[in-house]
Amino acid sequence: MFVDDSKEAAAPSTDVSAVAALDEPTRRRLYDHVARQTGPVSRDEAAEALGLARPTAAFHLDRLAEESLLDVVYERRSGRTGPGAGRPAKLYKRSSREVTVSLPERHYELAGRLLAQALEESEVTGEPVRTVLQRKAHELGRQLAGPRQTGVFALLEGNGFEPRYDGDAIVLGNCPFHALARDHTQTVCGMNLHLLRGVLEGLDGEGLQACLQPSPGHCCVRLQPAS
Missing domain, CATH: 1.10.10.10 (Winged helix-like DNA-binding domain superfamily/Winged helix DNA-binding domain)
Incomplete structure (x- = not known):
C-alpha cells in the first residue's frame, strides 16, 4: 500500500x-x-x-x-x-471510501497525483515539470521508507513490486504503473526510478542502488549492489 x-x-x-x-x-x-x-x-x-x-x-x-x-x-x-x-x-x-482491486497490483491514482502535483508546482515556479515530478517521486519514496524501518524487500513486496532476488540484486516482477510506463516510458520510468531511489535513501541504502535496466517481464528499475 x-x-x-x-x-x-x-x-x-x-x-x-x-x-x-x-x-x-x-x-x-x-x-x-x-x-x-x-x-x-x-x-x-x-x-x-x-x-x-x-x-x-x-x-x-x-x-x-x-x-x-x-x-x-x-x-x-x-x-x-x-x-x-x-x-x-x-x-x-x-461510505466515502473508494475500493479498487487490480491484479497484478496497480497504482495509477498515485501516478496521477504525482503528475498533478508536478504540473501545479511547475506552473507556479516555472521549474520544468519533469524535474518537479522526479523530486516529488523521490520525496514520496523517502516517506514510504518512513520510521517503520522495514527491509527494502518487504517494503517493495508490500507495495506491489513483486521483488525477486537475482544474485545480490533485486529485480521487480511487477510495475505498479505498467500501462502508463508502456505508453509514456521516459516520464513514468523516470518517476519510478526516483521513487525507488527515495526508498533506498530513506532506508540508508541497504547497500543497493536503483538503476534503469528494463528487461522483458520485469519493471524497468533494478536494485543492484552499490559500486
Missing part, C-alpha cells in the same frame, strides 16, 4: 474482502439501494424497499458497514429531543 503525505491507501487484501462482500446478491441489492438515496437509510426502510425481512436487511447492512462500504450514523427521526425522545435510529449511507 503506497503512503503519501495525505492518506494511506487501503491494503489490497482489505479491498478484495470488500469486493467479495458484494458478491452476495441480496447484499449487493442493499448496497445499490443505499447508494442511490440522498440521505441515510434505516433498516426498516431498506427492508421494506427490497421486500426483505428486517433481520435479513440488518445482517447484510451491518456486513457492508464492517467492510467500510457503508457508514453508520445515528439520528432521531421523530424530530424530538430531550427525555422521552427515544433512542437515535441506526442509519446507513454510502
Whole structure:
C-alpha cells in the first residue's frame, strides 16, 4: 500500500474482502439501494424497499458497514429531543471510501497525483515539470521508507513490486504503473526510478542502488549492489 503525505491507501487484501462482500446478491441489492438515496437509510426502510425481512436487511447492512462500504450514523427521526425522545435510529449511507482491486497490483491514482502535483508546482515556479515530478517521486519514496524501518524487500513486496532476488540484486516482477510506463516510458520510468531511489535513501541504502535496466517481464528499475 503506497503512503503519501495525505492518506494511506487501503491494503489490497482489505479491498478484495470488500469486493467479495458484494458478491452476495441480496447484499449487493442493499448496497445499490443505499447508494442511490440522498440521505441515510434505516433498516426498516431498506427492508421494506427490497421486500426483505428486517433481520435479513440488518445482517447484510451491518456486513457492508464492517467492510467500510457503508457508514453508520445515528439520528432521531421523530424530530424530538430531550427525555422521552427515544433512542437515535441506526442509519446507513454510502461510505466515502473508494475500493479498487487490480491484479497484478496497480497504482495509477498515485501516478496521477504525482503528475498533478508536478504540473501545479511547475506552473507556479516555472521549474520544468519533469524535474518537479522526479523530486516529488523521490520525496514520496523517502516517506514510504518512513520510521517503520522495514527491509527494502518487504517494503517493495508490500507495495506491489513483486521483488525477486537475482544474485545480490533485486529485480521487480511487477510495475505498479505498467500501462502508463508502456505508453509514456521516459516520464513514468523516470518517476519510478526516483521513487525507488527515495526508498533506498530513506532506508540508508541497504547497500543497493536503483538503476534503469528494463528487461522483458520485469519493471524497468533494478536494485543492484552499490559500486
